Amino acid sequence: xxxxxxxxxxxxxxxxxxxxxxxxxxxxxxxxxxxxxxxxxxxxxxxxxxxxxxxxxxxxxxxxxxxxxxxxxxxxxxxxxxxxxxxxxxxxxxxxxxxxxxxxxxxxxxxxxxxxxxxxxxxxxxxxxxxxxxxxxxxxxxxxxxxxxxxxxxxxxxxxxxxxxxxxxxxxxxxxxxxxxxxxxxxxxxxxxxxxxxxxxxxxxxxxxxxxxxxxxxxxxxxxxxxxxxxxxxxxxxxxxxxxxxxxxxxxxxxxxxxxxxxxxxxxxxxxxxxxxxxxxxxxxxxxxxxxxxxxxxxxxxxxxxxxxxxxxxxxxxxxxxxxxxxxxxxxxxxxxxxxxxxxxxxxxxxxxxxxxxxxxxxxxxxxxxxxxxxxxxxxxxxxxxxxxxxxxxxxxxxxxxxxxxxxxxxxxxxxxxxxxxxxxxxxxxxxxxxxxxxxxxxxxxxxxxxxxxxxxxxxxxxxxxxxxxxxxxxxxxxxxxxxxxxxxxxxxxxxxxxxxxxxxxxxxxxxxxxxxxxxxxxxxxxxxxxxxxxxxxxxxxxxxxxxxxxxxxxxxxxxxxxxxxxxxxxxxxxxxxxxxxxxxxxxxxxxxxxxxxxxxxxxxxxxxxxxxxxxxxxxxxxxxxxxxxxxxxxxxxxxxxxxxxxxxxxxxxxxxxxxxxxxxxxxxxxxxxxxxxxxxxxxxxxxxxxxxxxxxxxxx
Amino acid sequence: xxxxxxxxxxxxxxxxxxxxxxxxxxxxxxxxxxxxxxxxxxxxxxxxxxxxxxxxxxxxxxxxxxxxxxxxxxxxxxxxxxxxxxxxxxxxxxxxxxxxxxxxxxxxxxxxxxxxxxxxxxxxxxxxxxxxxxxxxxxxxxxxxxxxxxxxxxxxxxxxxxxx
Numbered sequence: 064x065x066x067x068x069x070x071x072x073x074x075x076x077x078x079x080x081x082x083x084x085x086x087x088x089x090x091x092x093x094x095x096x097x098x099x100x101x102x103x104x105x106x107x108x109x110x111x112x113x114x115x116x117x118x119x120x121x122x123x124x125x126x127x128x129x130x131x132x133x134x135x136x137x138x139x140x141x142x143x144x145x146x147x148x149x150x151x152x153x154x155x156x157x158x159x160x161x162x163x164x165x166x167x168x169x170x171x172x173x174x175x176x177x178x179x180x181x182x183x184x185x186x187x188x189x190x191x192x193x194x195x196x197x198x199x200x201x202x203x204x205x206x207x208x209x210x211x212x213x214x215x216x217x218x219x220x221x222x223x224x225x226x227x228x229x230x231x232x233x234x235x236x237x238x239x240x241x242x243x244x245x246x247x248x249x250x251x252x253x254x255x256x257x258x259x260x261x262x263x264x265x266x267x268x269x270x271x272x273x274x275x276x277x278x279x280x281x282x283x284x285x286x287x288x289x290x291x292x293x294x295x296x297x298x299x300x301x302x303x304x305x306x307x308x309x310x311x312x313x314x315x316x317x318x319x320x321x322x323x324x325x326x327x328x329x330x331x332x333x334x335x336x337x338x339x340x341x342x343x344x345x346x347x348x349x350x351x352x353x354x355x356x357x358x359x360x361x362x363x364x365x366x367x368x369x370x371x372x373x374x375x376x377x378x379x380x381x382x383x384x385x386x387x388x389x390x391x392x393x394x395x396x397x398x399x400x401x402x403x404x405x406x407x408x409x410x411x412x413x414x415x416x417x418x419x420x421x422x423x424x425x426x427x428x429x430x431x432x433x434x435x436x437x438x439x440x441x442x443x444x445x446x447x448x449x450x451x452x453x454x455x456x457x458x459x460x461x462x463x464x465x466x467x468x469x470x471x472x473x474x475x476x477x478x479x480x481x482x483x484x485x486x487x488x489x490x491x492x493x494x495x496x497x498x499x500x501x502x503x504x505x506x507x508x509x510x511x512x513x514x515x516x517x518x519x520x521x522x523x524x525x526x527x528x529x530x531x532x533x534x535x536x537x538x539x540x541x542x543x544x545x546x547x548x549x550x551x552x553x554x555x556x557x558x559x560x561x562x563x564x565x566x567x568x569x570x571x572x573x574x575x576x577x578x579x580x581x582x583x584x585x586x587x588x589x590x591x592x593x594x595x596x597x598x599x600x601x602x603x604x605x606x607x608x609x610x611x612x613x614x615x616x617x618x619x620x621x622x623x624x625x626x627x628x629x630x631x632x633x634x635x636x637x638x639x640x641x642x643x644x645x646x647x648x649x650x651x652x653x654x655x656x657x658x659x660x661x662x663x664x665x666x667x668x669x670x671x672x673x674x675x676x677x678x679x680x681x682x683x684x685x686x687x688x689x690x691x692x693x694x695x696x697x698x699x700x701x702x703x704x705x706x707x708x709x710x711x712x713x714x715x716x717x718x719x720x721x722x723x724x725x726x727x728x729x730x731x732x733x734x735x736x737x738x739x740x741x742x743x744x745x746x747x748x749x750x751x752x753x754x755x756x757x758x759x760x761x762x763x764x
Numbered sequence: 765x766x767x768x769x770x771x772x773x774x775x776x777x778x779x780x781x782x783x784x785x786x787x788x789x790x791x792x793x794x795x796x797x798x799x800x801x802x803x804x805x806x807x808x809x810x811x812x813x814x815x816x817x818x819x820x821x822x823x824x825x826x827x828x829x830x831x832x833x834x835x836x837x838x839x840x841x842x843x844x845x846x847x848x849x850x851x852x853x854x855x856x857x858x859x860x861x862x863x864x865x866x867x868x869x870x871x872x873x874x875x876x877x878x879x880x881x882x883x884x885x886x887x888x889x890x891x892x893x894x895x896x897x898x899x900x901x902x903x904x905x906x907x908x909x910x911x912x913x914x915x916x917x918x919x920x921x922x923x924x925x926x927x928x
Contacts, residue, residue: 306819313814420892427884435877442864442873450869455808457862458816464877519798 065139068127068217075120075171076207078113083204085110086197093190094267107193111182114196117203118175125172128165128216132158137228140220141165147230147675149631153241154231160244161235163380164216169245170361171206173252178203181256191274194263195256202255205387213380230632230675237303243295247319250289251357254322256281257329258354261347265398268405272337275346279333280735286326287731293319294724305681305696307602307712309720312461317440318360321433325353328429335422338484343406344399345426351395356433358388363440416492421479428472435465466529470536473591476584477540480547495543502542506535526598533595537588544581544588572739579734583727590723596691596716604710606701607638616713617645618693620666625707635682637669638697638707642686651686668697668709692717796839803835803848806863810856817862831856 089107092099099106131139132146132155145158145165160166178199185192210216234240257278264274296316301309310316329349335342362384439456447453481495510531517528548567556566571578605613607622614620624639642649642664649664666684673680686693694712701708804818811827813820817835820828831852838848852860864870 304815306815308819311815423888423892424885427881427888431877431881431884434880438873438876438880446864446869446873452857453859454864454870454873455859455862456864456873457808457814459806460863460873463863464874468877468881 064127064131064134064136065217065219068124068131069215071120071124071127072207072211072217075117075124075175076204076211078117078120079200079204079207082110082113082117082200083197085113086193086200090193090197090267107189110200111185111193111196114178114182114200114203117200118179121168121172121175121203121207124210124216125159125168128168129156129159132156135228137226138220138224139216140218141216143220143225143228145228145231147228147632149675150228150231150236151632153238154236157235157241157244158231160248161231161240164210164214164218166244166248167206167210167214167380168216169248170252171203171210173245173248174199174203174206174255177253177256181259187277188273190267191260191263191269191277194267195259198259198262199255202259205383209380209383213383227675230673233633233671233673233676233678233680234303236632236673236680237299239295239299239302243292243299245292246288246295247292250285250287250292251319251322251360253281253285253288254326254350254353254357256285257350261350262395262398265347265402265405268402272340275333275337282326282330282333283731283735286323286330287728289319289323289326290727290731291724293323294721298721301717302683302685303681305683307600307694307696307714308597309717312439312458314363314440315360317436318356318363321436322353322356322360324429324433324436325349325356328426328433329353331422331429332426335419339419341408341419342423342426343408344403347399347406349426351392355388355391355395356437358384358391362388416482418479418482418484421475421482425472425475425479428468428475432465432468432472435461435468439464462525469591470529470532473533473536473540473587476587477536477543480581480584481543495546498546499539499543503535503539506538507531510534530595530598533591537592537595541585541588544584547581548578571733572736575736575738576734579730579732579736582730582733584730586723586726586730588723589726590720593716593719593721593723596714596719599715600712602710602712604698604708606704606706606708607640608704608706613709613711615693615711616691618649618711618713619643620695620709620711622707622709623665631674633671633673633680635669635671636697636700636707637667637682638709640666640668640684640695640709642666642693649686666693666695668695670697670699687718689718691715799839799845800836803839803845804832806849807831807835807852807860808862810860 085106089103089110091097092103092106097103128139128141130136131142133152135142135146135148137143141162141164142158145162146155150158158165160169178196181192181199182196185196260274260278260281263269293316296319297309300311300316301307304311329346332342332349333346336346362381439460442456443453477499481492481499483491515527515531515534516524517531518524519527548570549563551570552563552566555561555570556563559566559569561569601615603613603615605611607613607620609622609624612619612621620640620642622638623641625636626639627634627636629635644664650661651664652659653662654660664686666686668684669682671680671682672678681696681698684695686695692712692714694714696710696712698708698710700706801818805816807817809815809817809820809825809828810831811820811825813825817828817831834852835848838851843851849861864873866874
């Protein structure tokens, strides 16, 4: 199977090279009107077909690696390093992306898949797709080069074939790890597509904004994958690392967040280009930057430039990525310089207080957030270069710098939709802002009344202060969004006689992008509330003998046993804790097949030691309700007494974060559904009643 | 009639912002427990786990417990926060501090983000003002839906030239 996999990769590399070269030649011939024995159209089509065949070849290589993992083929070094016989099936599948070579192969396969879909749908605009396909081929060529010469997944094991492998890193043996990396990669790789379209459209001086409409779905789906990937990573960190938090400003977390920020900025500012023909250069550079940041993320993960909890994926392919990034940047700059006259704005901003300005400032703040994270991530390297010694840039830095910026962004999230296009009057500001301002100050008063104090012992309590500001802004933004829905729905209800619910549904269908976007903003508000809850986290630690009790918040945890177990993959020791809440037995919902019922809550945090690697790993027990998470960690045993040490956290509002993600997914789904257009609306009306002259239903924002 | 309304509309939020800014000026926790918690979140565990000292509790960490004991002892000995941070930094290296200091080149780490934001804001405001002026001057050739449609048609029919 190793030979088959290697051969598939060589074939894929050759096909990508042909796709790239034939594509360049064909497009050059089309642009210059040059004649040759073979027509440029036929040459371009052969390049496209090579891209499709390349996808098949990369799929074969990926299949070969997965097959080898499942067959325990320890003649392949990668399988020895990342799998073992006792590894459960789902985690064997995860072995594909648990190491350097496998994850690069996953990248190449996903890129091949995106390219496959793109090349199959080329008839939408043959020339633009030919440009985009050729640019994608160049990215694919790079990854296949790395896979063929620098990070070979099918290298054979030297010094004899072992009976068993080293196993998967224990940190990765968790359900989220089966879906978090592919989601993140779908996001990373997906941004190659809008990048290819943007660069291609600029190269060919593509007329109009159609390329943006074509890539809108790609960009939104990609953004959604990246969002889900980031949140799944947060949940993994929360449930596996056992420190009670979900975001540690680790360089690799930062690396995934940066393209998300620029991608989000692009999704907003691109509306300015579609609607007003403005910010064309800005948008092109946003998508260029997003793509480069996805490469930087991979570089940071792989090259070991900065210390990280993701050190399991480090290797020495940094030079390859740096070279590719430099070449990509050079191509982008050159193309922009040559073609920038094509990107002149058709309109100009008319007022500092307008929807256009809010988009501009929203972009500025998102870019600043991205800069802060990039700066914080790279400052240790810079400091080492300048001062000769490394420094750490950790959570305290980001909390002081990034949180205020994030709150400002939340403020703009609320303000932007309330401002009309072009210009606004004081009267309209007053009318639109009165309710959100009332909500803001009401929340401040309620928070102060229930004991959220932004000061302690006469000095500022930074966490509580930011939480108070966040709660107040969330209330204001939420009110602003809901009032936007209600205002529009009330008009429709009046016009059509429908009830408010039906009118809201129709309103959303008429402009799915706008109202889907608002739902996404509601999701963001819910997430921020969840994040702000971290200011009120509490924890208790105790060595617990049988029947010892640990009190935290309304809960009392009583030790009812500590035991050990083992299976073929790991040995485990865990504590059994009975939980009471406000003096009564706590319960949890569970199910037996389709039957859902409540049972007494018993938590069993554990510590595993994996047999193949000998590495220990915590498995946290979490009881999650809407108001907080009871989060219990088995920290080990006291060597003197042999008793387990238990650490319990009470983390308020954490479930809101995951609920917010669900709302974001729902909102993005709504935004992806085509709006009711005058054309589709007329299909629902009998011909005799159709009035197509004036579009009554508008789409887009 | 509108002027007093405008004043009262902004007065309260401005007062609140001013109070919030004044509150921001004060700093620092006082009792030993708060200081332990505060300092524990200003230093890193040195085992390489990339976690804050106050939060590091991963199984088998060889360093965090000892370092927390050192921190506790230093507070009991009556050392000030800067002294404790300096002692840890001298013993474990500058990487033990979870954030750059505000001295020397480290200060750049703190200034750059706000300089970036300030420069961006200034640039954006200048850009908007410049565009607004241009718009006022170009009012005689203002676009209409008809001219936009014609322009779009011209671009559609001629725009593909000049590509490469």
